[in-house]
Amino acid sequence: MTDRSEPILRLAGISKTYPGVKALQNVDFVVRAGEVHALTGENGSGKSTLAKVMSGMIQPDAGQIYVDGRERTIPSPAAAIALGIVIISQELTLAPTLTVAENIFLGRLPRNRFGLVDWPRLERDAEAALDRLGVHVSPRAKVSDLSVELRQEIEIARALSSNARVLILDEATSSLSEAATARLLDLVRKERDAGMAVVMITHRMPEIYSAASVATVLRDGQFVATAPLSETDEQKLVRLMVGREIQDFYGKRSVAAGETIIEIDKLATPQGILGPTTVSVRRGEILGVAGLVGSGKAEFGLALGGAIAATGSVKVAGREVALGDPRKAIQAGIGFVPDDRKASALLLVRSILENFSLAWFDRIGGRAGMLNLRGEQAEVDAAIRTYRVATGSSSPAISTLSGGNQQKVILGRTFVRRPDVLVLSEPTRGIDVGAKSEIYRMLQDAAEAGAAVIVISSELPELLGIADRIAVFFEGSLEKVFDRASADEEAIAHVAVAGASRHHQTSPHIGASA
Amino acid sequence: MTAPSIAQTDSHGRYAGSPSLLGRVLQNRYTGALVSLLLVAAFLALTQPVFLTWPNLMNIVKSNTVVFILALGATYVVIAGGIDLSVASATAASAMIFGLLLAAGLATPVAVAAAVLFGAFLGAMNGFLISYLKISFFVVTLGALSMFQSFALIINDGVSVSVFSAPGFAPVNAFVNGNVGPVPVILIFNIALLLLAGGVLRYTTFGRSLYAIGANMEAARLNGIDVKRVMFFVFVIAGLAAGLGSVVQVGRLTSASAEIDPTLLMTVLAAVLIGGTAFTGGEGGVFGTMIGVLFLGVIQNGLTLSGVSSFWQGMVSGGILIFAVWLGGMRQLLRRRRQSTGS
Incomplete structure (x- = not known):
């Protein structure tokens, strides 16, 4: 309905290069008020890098950022928040030893007239913020006692209680259950109707289609397309993301179950x-x-x-x-x-190698607890091929791999044991x-x-x-x-x-x- | 398909496919300490003619052996994600045991074995409380710090024990102060110990377990590593190092003293940190620790040669520690920045 309105946030020609990799090349991205915009692509496509540019966490090497039509620089996360741009990322940023309420209003705790923290009000406000999300948790609960999912929801409550105009959800649902995701998507729609612009960074198709009206696809750091979802079906979107067809997504088995x-x-x-x-x-x-x-x-x-x-x-x-x-x-x-x-x-x-062999001490450990380093290397190299871990060598730290490849290592090291x-x-x-x-x-x-x-x-x-x-x-x-x-x-x-x-x-x- | 083809370090801090030589050098965990060591050594070589003489260099080795031995044990503990604050106290306690036994006329091997085993026993107490009773290592070793110290005082009423004239002291003296040709026996011993400690880290499942536990204790546990047992033995090793250190200390001082060198614990931990073993666990090694020990030893030697009051040594080594850790933090930050491309 507000399709032709003035973009609240416009990025033009954004480029960002890291040593050895072009994370973003000349990317355009336009977000309008009252719109849920999916930003999607495979891992490594640059979508999170773009989110970091929008939220002031990194500076682009080239390109312009316009907020309400005015060119701006966003030199820091604080500057982004001042412009009403709030990001909720995959990385949780809560203080685990504080309470839920304290976390939600961290850095802006309500004060009473003596300049001290107004605890009753803090709890009321926190309660209200949680209710809005439909999260049932005591504002007095300690964050460290909560599940990953609840923590994520508290992070979301914090963002929503801070007067955001552009809300960026960077894989925010990746640790949420279906029900919590549904609640969040509900809320996203509500905020959209209230005029907020929402950028959803995700590759989960159901979420994209249930909440977003338009999707921008990145691939290998490059802009591929911005497509209205009413005219783009799931298959087409996946094709844009991966640049090829994915056949037979879930695979199949040919044997019947045994004993x-x-x-x-x-x-x-x-x-x-x-x-x-x-x-x-x-x-x-x-x-x-x-x-x-x-x-x-x-x-x-x-x-x-x-x-x-x-x-x-x-x-x-x-x-x-x-x-x-x-x-x-x-x-x-x-x-x-x-x-x-x-x-x-x-x-x-630790290295990819050590992450693999963590589960294999009985296989690679010889007499008196000595490691068979050569055997270990051979087994790891074989496992890297078997499980198609995208790496040239087993010696880099595993943190250099994408989430998918990390998971292949974790699954692979268990699967190898049969x-x-x-x-x-x-x-x-x-x-x-x-x-x-x-x-x-x-x-x-x-x-x-x-x-x-x-x-x-x-x-x-x-x-x-x-x-x-x-x-x-x-x-x-x-x-x-x-x-x-x-x-x-x-x-x-x-x-x-x-x-x-x-x-x-x-x-x-x-x-x-x- | 898009594994980041960016700067990648392996787990030893070496660089695999770095974009620049500078980056490669900056990323190596030993570089900071090694370059600093060489710079300070070069400066001293130019300004203090005595510095580069063989007797002076060997003096550095000898006077830092206790620190070195304790630091090897501490490196194990820190790699596994812990810390042992009690090692200096355990050294004093073991030293008293060793001194009393030597003075009582026991044979050298018996006294040495008793001191080393006593150190290991103290470590085992720490290990038991930490691993099996699940008390924080910080609390346990802080308590042990004062208990072991107390024990060292109680056992002989705070009086030092001279072992100089004890019949069993001659072999100890030969071990700590003797030479094979121009080479001190203790240097050969230190090298052997370094190779052993490094070998265990690199070539055994125990060593690998230390890194795994330090990197992610829960992951180690879920993959079948007996975390409790490994952590128990890590503290036993730290105690063993204290026992061994006490023998060397008594040998050098020709007496056992219940007084603890107040800088010993700090120097040990500083050496480990400067050597690139991160207090967050899961990274590091004994080679770096050796560089850390040498670095602090050379600085101390340089200050002495330059006639600077020994009161200043704490200032210098403390400052260096903070600087080195800051440098290490910058290195990690640099690495993380490079890795945080794409998503």
Whole structure:
């Protein structure tokens, strides 16, 4: 409706070069008030670099920035905020030891007439900001006690309470569940109607189509197109992003499921987040696990991987697995990959090689704990080829790789061990379309080779694409297991939101993320 | 398909495909300390004719051996993401044990073994509290700092023990002060120790575990590393180093003193930091630590040769420490900037 209005923010001919790489080349980008504009492209396409330019985190080498038609420089994040440009990035920037309320109003805590912090008002204001987002968390809770997802939502509440005119969401949904994403998208639409300009940086198609009206695609640092989404279907958009067709996105298997390899009986966590859960998975089968954050699906994975204390019984190939110890889980043939790459999977300062072999000490360690360095190098080189990690050498620090390639290393080091059971939590979170497809193929191959694969994911479409059955958690219990034939997105979302027996209160926007 | 073809460092801080020589040099973790060491050495060589003489250089080696041995242990702890504040106190406590046993007429090997094992025992106590009772390493080693110090005073009422005339002292003296031809025995020993410490870091699963734990303890745990056991042994090693250091110290002073050199702990940690082992864990090595020890040793030597009051040495080494860490921080910042292209 406000399509032809004066652009609130216009970037023209932006270029940015880093040693050895042209991150942005002559990129144009126009954002109007009252519009949700998707900025999309594969990892490394330059979209986050462009976001950093807009939010004052980096300075372009060339090009102009116009705010309300006036040429401006944005020398710092503070300058961007002063212009009403607020970014919410993938990197969380909360102070973990402070409370939720303190974080939301960090740097602008309300004062009373004595110049001291007005705590009651702080709490009220924080409460209001959280309510607006539909987040139910006490303003007095300490951030370090919260899940990654809640932290992300608090970050969003902070941005929204700061009078932003241009809101940049840089992969802001990458750590959110479907429900939280839906809430956020709802809010984005509301803010748009109130006249805010929203830039959504994402490669998640459902989000783009449910909230944005126009998309700008970057590829290899270059502007590809700005397309109205009403005239551009998903396939065309993906084609613009990757420059080629992606066939057969989720891959497939040609063998049927074999014998039951893992029997989980009344598995529960002592704190009660995960109630007694009973389910079995067969060789060659992929079990999808869905549910909202706090539904227990994450704890289900952690308990299977031995990462947290648990009660109940888990048998692999008929043998009882000692719970609560990752070493025991590994020895029993369970390969677990956690959801938070940075916090619990990557050795960021170490090499690709060491990140691979972290899980292989029994393979590369010889007598008296001596390493077989040559054997290690050979195994790593082979794994780099097998799992198509895009790197010329195994010696650079893993932090130099893109998220997708980092994830291939993390999955690969577990897959190489050929565990009987793979438990993967959010295996494609924050990863671009091309890498996702490759990871799906890795999962399919592992299942085909005889592993039972348990994939815990907040992305229903991917579970529908790869899983044979989908187990849905609600409030700590496994409510229902859908088989492939009966699995449809809306039914699953319904169980995830309301449980299997409670048939009321469907959330309308969950299903809309298809 | 778009793995950043940008500046990439490997985990040893070497450069793989750097855009410029300058960048490559700046990024190496040892460069700062090594260049500073060479500059200071060159300056001293020009201004102090005594500096480059063999006896003076060997004096630097000898007088910094205790620091060096403790710093090797501290390097392990810091790589694993911890810190041991108790090493200087543990050295004093072990030294008292060693001195009393020597003075009591025990055979040298027995006394040496007892001192080293006692140091290891003190480290094991730290390790147990930290690993198995999950008390913060900072709290434990801070408490241990004062307890070990106290122990050193209690055991002989604060009185030093002279071992000069003890029958078992001759071999200790030969080890600490003796020469093989022109080469001090202790230099050969230090080199052997450096190779051993470096070899364990590079060629064993234990060494690899240290880096993994320091880089990301949870990732290490989830991938089957016995984090508790490794952390326990890291502190045992730090204690072992203290025990070994106490033998050298007693040998040099010809007596065991409960008094702790107040600069010892600071010098040890400074050497580790200047040598490029990051306090954030997961990075570093003993070669850098050696450079750090030499650097601080040469500075101290230079100040002495120049006739500067020893009161100034703390100023200089403290200032250098802060400067070196700032330089290290700049290096990381530079690296991160280069990596943060695209998304």
